[in-house]
Structures are given as structure tokens and as C-alpha cells.
Amino acid sequence: MTSPETPKQNIFANRSVVILAAVAGLALLTVIILLILLLRPTGENAASDPTLTPFPTGVGSALNEPLVVGIDGNSTITVTTDTPVTLALGGRSFTMQTQAIAADQAWNPNLEDEDTAVWVFGSIVNYVVGIPSSDDNRALLEGLQPGDEMTLTTRGGVSYTFSFDNRQLVSTVDQNVFAQRTPGVTLLMIGDEGNERLVVNGRYLVSEATAGQSNIIQLGESAQLDNIQISVPSVSYMPDRAEVPNGFAFFQIDYEIQNVGLTAFDSNLLRLTLIDNIGNQYALNPTASQIGNFPALNGFLNSGQVMQATAGYQIPLGLSSETMNWVVARSDTGAQIQVNLPFTGSPSAAAASTSITLLQADVASDLTSLILTGQVTNLNNQPIVITETDISLTSPDGSNYLLVATNPPFPWSVPAGQTLQFAVTYQRPMVETAVFNVLSQSFQLSGLR
Structure with missing residues (x-):
């Protein structure tokens, strides 16, 4: 038979429990403080x-x-x-x-x-x-x-x-x-x-000072932009695709890019800008780039990787620019190259590769109009576009006569190697002779009065 515990024994037992609880609480508090110190971000990470x-x-x-x-x-x-x-x-x-x-x-x-x-x-x-x-x-x-x-x-x-x-x-x-x-x-x-x-x-x-320090190359040549090498083998002028908005044309640049460095290169560091002779700058157009011969550049280029890509731009129809400059710049280093490109969409370029024939000139039955018929043959391997500003009827005294009607309507798009028949109606000149101009080709008309 066990004897009952005395009050003194109960006091000692309760005191032991309290001491153990305090020690455990202190240990837990210490662990929490250490975790906070270890997990707190350093100044470098915060910045x-x-x-x-x-x-x-x-x-x-x-x-x-x-x-x-x-x-x-x-x-x-x-x-x-x-x-x-x-x-x-x-x-x-x-x-x-x-x-x-x-x-x-x-x-x-x-x-x-x-x-x-x-x-x-x-x-x-x-x-x-x-x-x-x-x-x-x-x-x-x-x-x-x-x-x-x-x-x-x-x-x-x-x-x-x-x-x-x-x-x-x-x-x-x-x-x-x-x-x-x-x-x-x-x-x-x-x-x-x-x-x-x-x-x-x-x-x-693109400042003149910066441009003077950059690599300037021509179509078919290659240049190195830090650890990237770029060459442009061909360009295309597209005025007649269904995707092209009215009054505009697509200009596409096919290029080859190679990472000659030892690490992967992020192509988003490149700025691809098209500049005409006047100084107007054109940004990449997603639609013009997507319908090109090659995919648009995107993502990373691994070390040694070569990729063919197309950069497409939307430009005004009938843009008067003998050449186009393509500037490829790196946003991280500021280094850039300039590629001088031929432009077949200008009126002078179109005239050089076009055969124009005036077939007939008749005074209309109402005696107030002059009807001219002819044809345009495209001798180039690129389509050409003729707009209303590319034709005129003038007289020696400097008069410019009103265009009344045209068939087909402007713009005239002539595919490569094709011929387009046209008829235009002008206000009848008040003088004996006049000159009909199409692109840079002129035809003298006489006996108009």
C-alpha cells in the first residue's frame, strides 16, 4: 500500500514542470530569431x-x-x-x-x-x-x-x-x-x-557621328557586330500583296545572322531600323515580316548557330528614294552596322526597268477631252507600281492638264515580266502640242487643235 504524496513533494514536481517549459520556450524563441536572421534578404539582393x-x-x-x-x-x-x-x-x-x-x-x-x-x-x-x-x-x-x-x-x-x-x-x-x-x-x-x-x-x-563609326556594307557583303555576323543577300519590294494596306507597300530584307561568340545571344538586343534617303525611319512591321521568305528573328542564338530571317517594313507607296539604309544596332553596347540596299520601288528605278508604249491618242467626240491608250511592260524581277503622281500631261507654256478618268484605276501594279494595258482621259489642251509623261518617259503629241 502506497502512502499519499506530501504537499512538499507536489511543490517540487510543479516547479520542475515550469522550469522545463521555460527552457523549451526560450529554445523555440532562439530558433525563430536565427531563422529570421538567416532568411532576411541582404542589401545586394534587395537592390x-x-x-x-x-x-x-x-x-x-x-x-x-x-x-x-x-x-x-x-x-x-x-x-x-x-x-x-x-x-x-x-x-x-x-x-x-x-x-x-x-x-x-x-x-x-x-x-x-x-x-x-x-x-x-x-x-x-x-x-x-x-x-x-x-x-x-x-x-x-x-x-x-x-x-x-x-x-x-x-x-x-x-x-x-x-x-x-x-x-x-x-x-x-x-x-x-x-x-x-x-x-x-x-x-x-x-x-x-x-x-x-x-x-x-x-x-x-541615328547621328552622323555614330554612323561614321559604324560598319557600312552593301548588298551581299557581311559585317560583324560584336559577336554577331550579319549579311543581306536579297531584298523584295511588295506593293501588290493582299495583306498590304491601301497606299502602302512592303519592303522585305532577307538576311543571315550568325552567333560567332562563345555564349548564347539574345536577339531582342538588336534594333532593326529602315531609313530612306529623306531620313524617315521605319520600325519592323509584324505582318510584313511574317509573310517573308524566312521567319522573323526571335529568341536566342546559340554559340555558332546560323539563322536565316526576314525583316519586313511598311512604307508609303511610290516612295521616292534611290536607296534604303538598314541599320542594325545593339541596345546593350551601342554598336551598329549600316547596310545600303537598292530600292526598286522609286519612280526612277521603275522607269529604268520599264518599257512604255503609247499606242494611240484621240480627241473625244465631245471635243473637250483627250484619250490616250498604251501599255506598260515590267522588265524587272520585282513588281512595279505606278501612281497618279507618276503620269502627267503638260504643254510648252507650263500648263498641267486635268486627269479626268483612268482605266484601270490607280495604282497600277505590274507584276514582274508582265504587261498592263491602260487608257487615260485628260482635259483637251488649248494648244497645238503637249507632252505626255509616264515615269521618266515622255511622248510628244501634236495636232491637238
């Missing part, structure tokens, strides 16, 4: 994540780090970025901060320093930059004139120059200002109250 530091005091360690963005809302782009650090325009210089667009697509940062701008993280085709609202800054943007330049410099020391293009008021909820389709810069006035904000657009400018 590399733009969402952790919306407005870093410096550029941080984002230079040349892989970046995946889908800023146009349609596709995901993998690039290597070089963070912008300064923006210069109108005699002013802005230091640059960085902020990503929020998940709800809202972007209206609050900047207190009017000499500090903010760059939309990931916008590297069309650089989107916010300028804080102030009287001086508004006067600066509103005072920009055609030809005024804006220079953006990156942390890697690469400078990009843009030329003022246009200025407009845009709704604050309009997401098109963030689009990444055309090389350029977009400046947004931020911090204003109301439903609209001032937006300035600039187009990417």
Missing part, C-alpha cells in the same frame, strides 16, 4: 529587385541582369538591360530613378525634385520616362521644336539620341504610352491633377 526598392538612390546592380518584361500586354520579352542614369534636353539634365509598373497598370510616381526623372523599368525599345510637374518642366516640354534632341545615357556609358517628334495631351489611363513597338522615347508629365497629362514623343536618331 537587384526593382519591386523592393521602387526609387533607389542609385542605379543599383541591375546592369546586364536578365530581365523578363511584357510591357506591351501582348508578348513576353527576355532582354538584358542597361539602366538609364541621365536624360538631357533643352539645356537641362535630369538624374534618373527607376520604378516598375504596378500590377494594376497604374503608374503616376510622386517626385519632389524637379530635376529628377523616373524611368519605367523594362522599357528599352521605347524608353518611357516620367518628368515631375513644375512650371519650368512644363515650359521645357511645351517649348520643344522639331529637330530638338533628347539624349539618354545608360549606366554602361551608352548614349541614345532622340529627335522631338510630337506633343499631345493623353488620358492618364491610356496604356498605349507604354507600348514597346517603335524605337524612341516617351516623356510623361507626372504629378498633375486631372484626367490628362502632357506626353512628348521622340524618335530614335
Whole structure:
């Protein structure tokens, strides 16, 4: 038979339980503190994540780090970025901060320093930059004139120059200002109250100094762009495809690109710009590129890999340019090459490869009109297009007579190796002789009165 426990024994037992519980609690607290210290991000990691530091005091360690963005809302782009650090325009210089667009697509940062701008993280085709609202800054943007330049410099020391293009008021909820389709810069006035904000657009400018330092090659030649080698064997002018909008034509460039480096190359680092003799610049057109002889360039090129690709552009129909310049530039290093290309779509090029015959000239029965019939034969291996501006009826006194009717209607598209029959009706000249012009070929008419 056991004896009952005394009160003194119960006190010792309870005290042991309390001591053990306290030791266990202290151990658990120690483990939690150690886990917090181990899992807390370091300063370096925090600087590399733009969402952790919306407005870093410096550029941080984002230079040349892989970046995946889908800023146009349609596709995901993998690039290597070089963070912008300064923006210069109108005699002013802005230091640059960085902020990503929020998940709800809202972007209206609050900047207190009017000499500090903010760059939309990931916008590297069309650089989107916010300028804080102030009287001086508004006067600066509103005072920009055609030809005024804006220079953006990156942390890697690469400078990009843009030329003022246009200025407009845009709704604050309009997401098109963030689009990444055309090389350029977009400046947004931020911090204003109301439903609209001032937006300035600039187009990417290939300066003469930069062009003089680049490799300039001709059709069929090759050039090296850092660790990439490019050659252009052929070009095509397409004015008559069903996919081409009215008043335009497609210009396609077939090229071969090879990665001669030791590591994979991200093709999204390349900017492919077409420039005519006047200086107009054309961005890649997805439709014109997709219907080419080869697929459009996309993704990575492995070391040693060779790829044939097509770059397509949409240009005005009847563009008067003897040649076209294709500029391939790297957005990470600023290196570029220029390829001088023949252009068969200009009136002079079409005339050189066209045989035009005037078959008949008749005064209409009403005696007020002159009917001319003839044919155009295309001797080239590319289609040609003749527009209303390519034909005329003039007299020695300088008069230019009214075109009344044409069959077929303009534009006239003549496939390679084919012949087109035409008939045009003009106001009857008031003089005895006149000259009918088609492209650069002229026919003298007499006995008109």
C-alpha cells in the first residue's frame, strides 16, 4: 500500500514542470530569431529587385541582369538591360530613378525634385520616362521644336539620341504610352491633377557621328557586330500583296545572322531600323515580316548557330528614294552596322526597268477631252507600281492638264515580266502640242487643235 504524496513533494514536481517549459520556450524563441536572421534578404539582393526598392538612390546592380518584361500586354520579352542614369534636353539634365509598373497598370510616381526623372523599368525599345510637374518642366516640354534632341545615357556609358517628334495631351489611363513597338522615347508629365497629362514623343536618331563609326556594307557583303555576323543577300519590294494596306507597300530584307561568340545571344538586343534617303525611319512591321521568305528573328542564338530571317517594313507607296539604309544596332553596347540596299520601288528605278508604249491618242467626240491608250511592260524581277503622281500631261507654256478618268484605276501594279494595258482621259489642251509623261518617259503629241 502506497502512502499519499506530501504537499512538499507536489511543490517540487510543479516547479520542475515550469522550469522545463521555460527552457523549451526560450529554445523555440532562439530558433525563430536565427531563422529570421538567416532568411532576411541582404542589401545586394534587395537592390537587384526593382519591386523592393521602387526609387533607389542609385542605379543599383541591375546592369546586364536578365530581365523578363511584357510591357506591351501582348508578348513576353527576355532582354538584358542597361539602366538609364541621365536624360538631357533643352539645356537641362535630369538624374534618373527607376520604378516598375504596378500590377494594376497604374503608374503616376510622386517626385519632389524637379530635376529628377523616373524611368519605367523594362522599357528599352521605347524608353518611357516620367518628368515631375513644375512650371519650368512644363515650359521645357511645351517649348520643344522639331529637330530638338533628347539624349539618354545608360549606366554602361551608352548614349541614345532622340529627335522631338510630337506633343499631345493623353488620358492618364491610356496604356498605349507604354507600348514597346517603335524605337524612341516617351516623356510623361507626372504629378498633375486631372484626367490628362502632357506626353512628348521622340524618335530614335541615328547621328552622323555614330554612323561614321559604324560598319557600312552593301548588298551581299557581311559585317560583324560584336559577336554577331550579319549579311543581306536579297531584298523584295511588295506593293501588290493582299495583306498590304491601301497606299502602302512592303519592303522585305532577307538576311543571315550568325552567333560567332562563345555564349548564347539574345536577339531582342538588336534594333532593326529602315531609313530612306529623306531620313524617315521605319520600325519592323509584324505582318510584313511574317509573310517573308524566312521567319522573323526571335529568341536566342546559340554559340555558332546560323539563322536565316526576314525583316519586313511598311512604307508609303511610290516612295521616292534611290536607296534604303538598314541599320542594325545593339541596345546593350551601342554598336551598329549600316547596310545600303537598292530600292526598286522609286519612280526612277521603275522607269529604268520599264518599257512604255503609247499606242494611240484621240480627241473625244465631245471635243473637250483627250484619250490616250498604251501599255506598260515590267522588265524587272520585282513588281512595279505606278501612281497618279507618276503620269502627267503638260504643254510648252507650263500648263498641267486635268486627269479626268483612268482605266484601270490607280495604282497600277505590274507584276514582274508582265504587261498592263491602260487608257487615260485628260482635259483637251488649248494648244497645238503637249507632252505626255509616264515615269521618266515622255511622248510628244501634236495636232491637238
